[in-house]
Every structure is written in C-alpha cells, then in structure tokens.
Amino acid sequence: MQDFFDKRHSNDIPNEFITEFPGGIQLWIKREDLLHSKVSGNKFRKLKYNLLQAKNEGKNTILTFGGAYSNHISATAAAGQLLGFETIGIIRGEELENSDEKWSPTLKYAASCGMKFGFISREAYREKDAEEFLGNLNTKYFETFIIPEGGTNNLAIKGCEEILSEKDRDFNFICSSVGTGGTLAGLINAASSFQHILGFSALKSDHLKDEISKLVAKTNWSLIKDYHFSGYAKVNEELINFINDFSKKYKINLDPVYTGKLLFGIFDLIKRGYFPANSKILAIHTGGLQGIEGMNRFLKKKKLPQIE
Structure with missing residues (x-):
C-alpha cells in the first residue's frame, strides 16, 4: 500500500x-x-495517511460519510477496491435506500467498487460527528476505521x-x-x-x-x-x-x-x-x-x- x-x-x-x-x-x-484516474486530487491526499493508519491498526473496513454526489465517497470506494479494504458509505438521504434506479452516477460507481451503503435521513446526518452517533456506528459496524465527511x-x-x-x-x-x-x-x-x-x-x-x-x-x-x-x-x-x-x-x-x-x-x-x-x-x-x-x-x- x-x-x-x-x-x-x-x-x-x-x-x-x-x-x-x-x-x-x-x-x-x-x-x-x-x-x-479514480482517486484524484485532494481526495488522494486526504485518504493517504488515513488508509495507512487503518492498515497499521489492522482494520479492514473503512466507513465514511457523504452525499449522493460526493467526490469523497467515490474516491474512498475506488481506493478501497484498489487497496483491499471493505468500504461503507453512510449516505445523506434515506429516500434512496430502496430506489437504486434513482442513484446518482457517483453512488452507482461506488457500488461497483464494492462499497456498501447505509442511507439515513438528513436530520440524522446532522449528528454524524456526535459521540453517541459514532458510538452507535461502531457497535453496528464492528472494527471499522471511521473517516469524517469530506475526509478532513x-x-x-x-x-x-x-x-x-x-x-x-x-x-x-x-x-x-x-x-x-x-x-x-x-x-x-x-x-x-x-x-x-x-x-x-x-x-x-x-x-x-x-x-x-x-x-x-x-x-x-x-x-x-x-x-x-x-x-x-x-x-x-x-x-x-x-x-x-x-x-x-x-x-x-x-x-x-x-x-x-x-x-x-x-x-x-x-x-x-x-x-x-x-x-x-x-x-x-x-x-x-x-x-x-x-x-x-x-x-x-x-x-x-x-x-x-
């Protein structure tokens, strides 16, 4: 890596x-x-040390956040496929959960790279940085390495x-x-x-x-x-x-x-x-x-x- x-x-x-x-x-x-070509620009830069740290911690799954058109979601999915990580995207917009025909090109590409999605409401998404919210994610998705929205x-x-x-x-x-x-x-x-x-x-x-x-x-x-x-x-x-x-x-x-x-x-x-x-x-x-x-x-x- x-x-x-x-x-x-x-x-x-x-x-x-x-x-x-x-x-x-x-x-x-x-x-x-x-x-x-797929992990470009600042997303490459932001993911570099996060993914190296995930490997050092022995984590095989990356979990992160974004909207349906997020560059970060696309890049994380691509990097995961290239470097052997499972990837999970917590996506803003629960209405997309059972409507994959309405998925953006970004979500379709991320899915093709093997990313799994968790769709949540916009109200719930506002809590994505809260300690309780992250704790619940750690319980649901055990042993994941969490990267914030946008990778920052x-x-x-x-x-x-x-x-x-x-x-x-x-x-x-x-x-x-x-x-x-x-x-x-x-x-x-x-x-x-x-x-x-x-x-x-x-x-x-x-x-x-x-x-x-x-x-x-x-x-x-x-x-x-x-x-x-x-x-x-x-x-x-x-x-x-x-x-x-x-x-x-x-x-x-x-x-x-x-x-x-x-x-x-x-x-x-x-x-x-x-x-x-x-x-x-x-x-x-x-x-x-x-x-x-x-x-x-x-x-x-x-x-x-x-x-x-």
Whole structure:
C-alpha cells in the first residue's frame, strides 16, 4: 500500500502555465487531478495517511460519510477496491435506500467498487460527528476505521501538506477551493511565510473561517466567500459557460462544485485589481471531475447548458 502512495509525489505533479494578465500577473495550475484516474486530487491526499493508519491498526473496513454526489465517497470506494479494504458509505438521504434506479452516477460507481451503503435521513446526518452517533456506528459496524465527511481530520491535513513542494516557493499566492477546510489547512501549514493562501469557499457558510482557524496556527491566509454561486453545488449559466470556455481554451477540465468556482473567482479578482502587479498565482486543481456526469443530469432537467 505504501508503494501505491509513494509513486505519486508533489514533485511529479506538473504546474501548467495558463496565461499572463496585464501587469505581469501570471496564473499557473497545479494538476493534482492527474494524481490518479479514480482517486484524484485532494481526495488522494486526504485518504493517504488515513488508509495507512487503518492498515497499521489492522482494520479492514473503512466507513465514511457523504452525499449522493460526493467526490469523497467515490474516491474512498475506488481506493478501497484498489487497496483491499471493505468500504461503507453512510449516505445523506434515506429516500434512496430502496430506489437504486434513482442513484446518482457517483453512488452507482461506488457500488461497483464494492462499497456498501447505509442511507439515513438528513436530520440524522446532522449528528454524524456526535459521540453517541459514532458510538452507535461502531457497535453496528464492528472494527471499522471511521473517516469524517469530506475526509478532513489531522491525518488528512498531513496528506494535504504534501501538495506543495520546493518548486512552488516561487509563487506569491496559492489558491484552492474550500469545502470542509482540510485541504486549505494543509496548504497553509506547508506554505512559506511570504506566501498568501486564498481559500475560495464552495459553501454559503458563516462558520467556515472559524473552522479553518481551529486547524492552523498561521495567519497568512484569507477566505474568499464571493464565488459560491448561492451555495454548495449551486450553478448558473454564467459559471457553466466559463467552465466550457476554459476547457476549450486551456485544455483543462474543471468541475462545477469546486475548481470551476475557484478559477472563475481568480479571473474575476484579477480583473478587479485584487492582485498586485507581477503576482505569480498557483491554483490547486483538486480533481472532482467524476461529479460532472451527475451535474449534467441536473442541468438537462433545468434546460441549462451542459458541461462539455
């Protein structure tokens, strides 16, 4: 298992130059989406030390949480199949339990990897971090290794610290999308003091900054909350057109939940004069492309453009 992770190092992940803007501002993208075809981006990083710890503890089953379109659920199922773990997903939405024909592409893929599901109500799901709730899971699913929603814990942050390497010290700004905050925390910990870390929130939340502050000691970071497009997984035609135009122009696919909003925000901030002249910006591509198929189903129902 160690070999699986060791074959993929930060130094092997390319930083692709995108374009230079007026004022000498350069934009580059770190292609973390190329880490692995099924366990890509920050999910690879977050799972690495969790799965190594599970092996060290002699645990053969991984239990985790997510919604029906979760990148984390998909990646955990794939990693489990590749590395010999049984996997269990506690999924938000009890209405899906007996309606597998309504399952998202993500759930169908996870099931094909051998993941078993426990579907619970949205009300019950809100208790997923509570001690009593986790205790009941440990009783029901004996001898499992539990990973939180989105994969974020101290082991995940340790993995995300490996996203940056020595070659990235030339950048003034490191930019990443933010869901649970684990990836951003790892970047903050790994960055040099002269670098500023910008997190672009994918959530319409007033608590995310406080949550990230609990995970880091440094202060050279900011949370940008203006590009969530009304909330998690919410999109509009402007965002879809940006993603499609970006893909055509730069030959890099973006997902609509995280990286699409990240790059939209960076381009808009550059246009608004946010970055000083001659800034060198590195955007982290955190993967998540598996979610495009499910989003396109939604867009088709809403008669909106598809992500190409």
